[in-house]
Amino acid sequence: MSRILVVEDEQHQRELYAMELEDDGYEVEQASNGKEAVEKVKNNKYDLVILDIRMPEMDGIEALGKILSRDKKIPIIIYTAYSNYKSNFMTWTADAYVTKSSNLDELKNKIKEILSSRSV
């Protein structure tokens, strides 16, 4: 069972993703900001990280760098309401960049895609 870390400051969204992904059979953990996410990655092993960008304390960009410096291979999907961070080269180091939508299918497909390629 793959372990996924959802990093999202919006409580309702975070909970929604957790519920949806658990329904799909993933093990989900949550972090409400970048700092928390970096802490969790330090202490736990995850198969994938879903990372929001605009967050208090530490934003997604900074967290992305810190997570990757600890574990270069961990797959990261950036999931944000803003499309303009695509132009920020820091986000290029992530495995995918998905714009938030009320339809979670795109996100779910991306997770499936990445995890299956990794398991091979």
Next chain:
Amino acid sequence: MINRRLLIQFLFYVPDIILGSILYFLHHEDYFSSGMINYIILILIVYLAVKVLLHIWVYKVFVINQIESVRRYIHNFKKGKFSLKENELRGQRYLSEIINELTDVGRHFENMVASQKDEIDKFKEFYNNIVLSVSSYFLVINQKNEIIFANKSFSTNFNLANEDIVNNSISDLFYFSGGKIADAIENVKKKGESIVLRQTRLLSKNRIAIIADVKISRITMQGENQIVLVMDDITSKCRKDYQISLISQISESIQKDDEIDRVLFSILTAVTSGSGLGFNRAMLFLYDLASETLDGKMAVGPDSIEEAVQIWGAVQGEKIDIVKKMEDYSPGDRKGGFFLEQVLSKHYKYTSDALFVKVLKEQRAYHIKDAWNDTRVDPDTREFVGVGEFIAVPLVAGNRSIGIIVADNKYNHAPIWQDNIELLSIFTVQAALSIESCKSLTTVRNQMEKIKLRQDAIVESEKMAAVGRIAAHIAHEIRNPLVTVGGYAQRIIQTVNKGLKNPESIKNAASVILKESERLEKILSNVMDFTRPSPYIREFNNLNEIINDTVSLLQNVFQERKITIQLFLEKEIPLVKSDFNQLKQVMLNLVQNAMDATPQDGVIKISTEIDGDKVIIRVKDTGSGIDEDHLKNLFEPFFTTKVTGVGLGLAVVRKIINDHNGEITAVNNPEGGAEFRIILPVPI
């Protein structure tokens, strides 16, 4: 004639010789007989008779004639002729000596009289000169207002012969339209007290206009009352006095003026006003660079002699306040007036050889004394001006001719003197500068207008850009709640679709949707606050009240976050014209910002103070201060350093303060923390 005298003397002795000869013969022949004595007596008688006749004849010929000559001489002497005909008293040595002596005496007297006459003439001339030089005019009139005497300077100045003056009534010589002088004369006749009329305008029937101090007094001559009028001509003095103030007055008032028509009108009013340059008519043409024509722009002057007399009479004894006249002028006044219409319809091509174009090109004044015969005047101009003498002066600003002024004395036909021309030339320099500055002012104003339009366009596009930014920002800002709403809605549908009976989950999802909808509404109302047009502010509020209100509203939050709030409020703070709720919004936003920046146990200080005609509100915190890079963007819409902020808080604050004609600034305090300072004007 010596022969004639000898002959006459000889004739005297002819009877004596005859008598002697007879007596001799008688002696020899001894005729002295008694019978002969009778003959001898007879002969003697004849002799005596002849002798007497001879004497009588000689007397008649010589003495009577000489007396006649002397009488004639005396007769001539009486008439002042002292010459003696040479042949008349020839031979009469004594007589002629006497006569010659008399002639000398006569000549002597003649010289004496002649030299005295010279003295008298000199004296007369001397007095005449004095009278002329003081330029006073003397008129003596009788009870019937008929002129008995007028001095030479009067007749010279008014260009009248003595016979045109004497025995004419004074009202035959002058237009007394104001009636002031006629009244004064009647008053003096009745009461006998002298009257002085200062700065009186006089216009003679042959249209010579002067300004004079007129002294009217009564004298008695041979039992009859007579009136003496002494006029001191102060026309030129008035003109010069006026000229000095005129130029400064006109230019001062023109400088304040930006209505080109009014400036032109003022200039021509100065040229035509009686106490100004005093021309009857004046017209102004300006050169149009674009069309290359010299166009009639303005004219001032009466349309007819009747109107001219009326104007002249109306201003009698009054100073024309040109500035007043100018202020009364409105561009609408251009309507009407045949003369003005005529001038406005005139356009001369720069390439034409019309006189006015010549004046413009050569930058030289033309004084035309006889337009009818002067070949420099083209036929069209001759007909247009319709007067023999006129002057055309260029308007030169810098080195450039910008137009011309034409002036004439169409109605009183007064000659244009050199000093009139000089004054006009001086004046046109000032006038040209005024026109030029007015034109540049108009240009600047037009440019300003254009710039303003452009600015408006920029503001408009800026607004559009702002709208774009708002749209982009809203798009992002509402995306999160929308995603949440959509996601939970999806979840509800899935729950239902799967037939799961899980009301708790559905209720949970619905409440999230509700909360997120509320958040969306809040975001939108924030945006609306910013874009809403500013209200019309009419209340007066005490800023301290607004601050107290805000602080009490946030009291619980302060306690929760353990932040201390300190107020330093000026008790005597004046009321400020403001919108209570808007200013409360400002304070809320600022205090909230301060709270966000202030750590636990921090302090927020709010103070009010008076600075002249302004009040100052300061909000200080003990937070981390503002990043120097952010200071300049702080009040821009959608600028935020907060992760969850919309970025409108301070933008709204600035908008409200600007709507209140105030200022807001943000600085970092040297001792740490940020300070926001609001300055609001106090209504006077």
